[in-house]
Amino acid sequence: MTNAGSPTPADTRRDFDLIVVGAGVAGLSAAFYWLTEVDRDARVLIVEEGAQIGGPAIQHTFDVDGRSLVSPGGAQELTFPSAFAPAVTSALSTLGVEIDRFYSDTVSTHYTDQGAEGHGYAFAASVWGRSHLVAHGRSAVADFADAPIAPxxxxxxxxxxxxxxxxxxxxxxxxxxxxxxxxxxxxxxxxxxxxxxxxxxxxxxxxxxxxxxxxxxxxxxxxxxxxxxxxxxxxxxxxxxxxxxxxxxxxxxFPHMDPPIFRFPDGNATIARAIAHHLIPDLFDAATVDDRLTAVMSVDALDRPDNQVRIRLNSMATVLRHDGADSVLVTVDGSGGATRTYRARAAIVAAPARAATRLVPELGQDQQATAACLGRYPIVSASIAFRNWRAWQSLGISRISWPGHPTWQIAGLEFPVTIGAVTPSPSPDDPTTATALGALTEAGTDPATGAAAGRRRLLTATARHEISAELRGLLAEALAPGGLVADRDIAAVRVEMWPQGYARYSTSRDRPGDGSAATEAKSRLAAGVGRIAVAGVDVIDHPFLDGAMESAHLAVTHLANGGAGR
Structure with missing residues (x-):
């Protein structure tokens, strides 16, 4: 029976044990933990508004002059894995993701051996009036004598x-x-x-x-x-x-300052792909992390009617509500304008927390207020394919930062790790990739206001073109002293824009009224209402991949133990 006054869109209802809104790492992990810890025979529906799984944990591939290249399309590294919660460590082990392998698979001397160990500080003409690069190696004092800054x-x-x-x-x-x-x-x-x-x-x-x-x-x-x-x-x-x-x-x-070596060639896409493959066994024609790295995903396998877990892309959940004490209904707008309603025993919202204010009208006023203030920091990321990296070697650098730049802050050549068929570019004459990253939070104001300003910029119609051109220009400017000719040497630039990028987390500098939310308030939001819980980095107050996975585990455990009262 539906609640009185709540019309149901015309379509066939299909029953599931769990419905998850969001196919990022948190959403995929929620399905994983439900199947491994609650009910291994459960039927699960994952609804994703976008066109791909993984959220910011996506993979980019290139074919440049006959060499196949793999690069992170967004989230890049496992940060301090010795600090991971036991539920996360156990899940990664089950998925075949070996953390200790990086101690042997990372080629730590790759750039040092080829004369490109340093860091380049690139002064952009748009910020400083003229361009200038300071190349700083580990053994020399940085020379800023010619930099375009005050004496x-x-x-x-x-x-x-x-x-x-x-x-x-x-x-x-x-x-x-x-x-x-x-x-x-x-x-x-x-x-x-x-x-x-x-x-x-x-x-x-x-x-x-x-x-x-x-x-x-x-x-x-x-x-x-x-x-x-x-x-x-x-x-x-x-x-x-x-x-x-x-x-x-x-x-x-605090006690877990691991070395910065834990990064797959496609970043955290390896993790997202591993979870998805566990949920849908015929998603890849590959059995291991190594083989899956270069395997092509069978997109058609995501939403087959006979799947135990179905992942529905390009579909927006619009309303999530209870239908009695032990049942929830979700209304979904799919491609082609079709609207359907699905029933399940429980549901998890694993999307930016603000989505919960739109999706779940049953949340309490305090939970709604917490979710409403959790706008994220806007970020941009890019994968760049180079036909060679001779300019980097000539300058003696493998990393660049752009001091004072409000859009792009850092870039670096591919992480030198050998996994499966993917190996670092053997020499500066060979094609390679680089990744770039930036945050658009404005300075000179509180974090919430600065983040909102950056999000507005990313949502303009011309943002992608402008930001992509900006990055290409910055790279050309910084690497020109090393001989780079952008039109010749840059094969491709793929930019991803994330208006809802890094989660905002509680700090000792938070003040009442500045748009922050305490850890305790986020925990109350995570508890949701009844058979509906909320997961993701917004509510865990730990904005890293392991935080996304841990929050999913907490949501599943909470629902398995009865959920929250209504």
Missing amino acids: RAKAEVAALVSEPTDWLHGRTDDEKLAELRGRSCDGVLRDFASLDDDTHRFLRYSTSAQSGMTFDQHPALDAALIGYLGLDGIGVRPAGDPWAGLTRTGTRF
């Missing part, structure tokens, strides 16, 4: 890069932590250093690509823990208990 800033920036300063020298560790707590990265430098305005401009977006927050928004305490530029000289080391005031992520990472 005093040249020495200050060189010191930031080559000889980090302890701005809190002379204080005890407890005194240093007290000064860091509650300040932004930029706030520490303004309060305890006297630096040129150009030095602050150099650092303005230096944390953006990693967190979504600009240097004047990012919490100093977490930055000091990770060792971000500008605060990497403050001599407080992780020891004892986690520092009071760290974010949930910082607290988790």
Whole structure:
């Protein structure tokens, strides 16, 4: 029986045990955990508004001059895997994803052996008036003498890069932590250093690509823990208990500072593809992670009527509500204008939390308010195919950052890991890929306001063309001194735009009214209502792949134990 006054779109209802809204890593993981821990015979429907699985964990492939290339289309790495929750570690093991393999499969000396170990600081003409590249190797002091910045800033920036300063020298560790707590990265430098305005401009977006927050928004305490530029000289080391005031992520990472080597050739697409293949066994003609890396997905297999798990792409869930105490209904608008309603025992919203305010009218007012303020940081990512990387080698670099640039902040050549048939480009004369990343949160305001401004930019009709052209121009400008001719040497640029990119997480700098939500409020939202739960990085307060998987496990466990009251 339907609730009175709630018309049902005309179509055949089909029963499922679980309906999941969203086919990103959280949604795929929710189906995985339901089948492995609740009911291995369950029928599951996953509804995805977009045209692909994985959310930002997608794969790009190129064929350049006869060489097949694989690259991350979005999410790129497994961050500090020794900090993963047991449910995540166990799932990855079941899926055949071996974390320890990177200690042997990563070719750590690949670029060093070929003279491209350094980092290039590329001053963009659009930001600084003229272009200039400073190539900094590990063994030399960075030379910013010709950089287009103020004379005093040249020495200050060189010191930031080559000889980090302890701005809190002379204080005890407890005194240093007290000064860091509650300040932004930029706030520490303004309060305890006297630096040129150009030095602050150099650092303005230096944390953006990693967190979504600009240097004047990012919490100093977490930055000091990770060792971000500008605060990497403050001599407080992780020891004892986690520092009071760290974010949930910082607290988790505190004793787990693994090396940055855990990255598949296609980034976290490997994880998404592994989960999807577990759910739909004939999705790939490949049995292992290695073979699946270059296998073609059988898209037709996603939504076959006889599948135990059906993944329906290009379909938008519009309403999710209860139909009695132990049943939920979801209305779905599919391609071609067809509208259908499906019934299940339970449902999980595994999409940006704001979707819950639209989908689930039964949520409480406090839950609705929490979801409404969880707009994410807008980010852009790109895979670039090069016909060769001679310009990079000539400059002695494998990574680039663009100081002060409000759109694109970092880029780097393909991660040198050998997995299956995918190997690093053997020489600078051979084709390769690079990835670029940027966050568009505006500086000079609170994170919520800055993120909203960036999202508005990404949603304009001309954004993709402008941002793609901007990246191509930045690469051409930065690498021209090494001999790059963009029209000749850049084979392809594929840009992905993520208005709802990095999840916003709670920090010690949050203030009432600034659009933030406490961890406890996010947990109440995750509990949902009745047989409906919410999963994803928004509600776990840990915006990484393992957070998405862990939140899915929590949602499944919650529903399996009876769910929330109504």
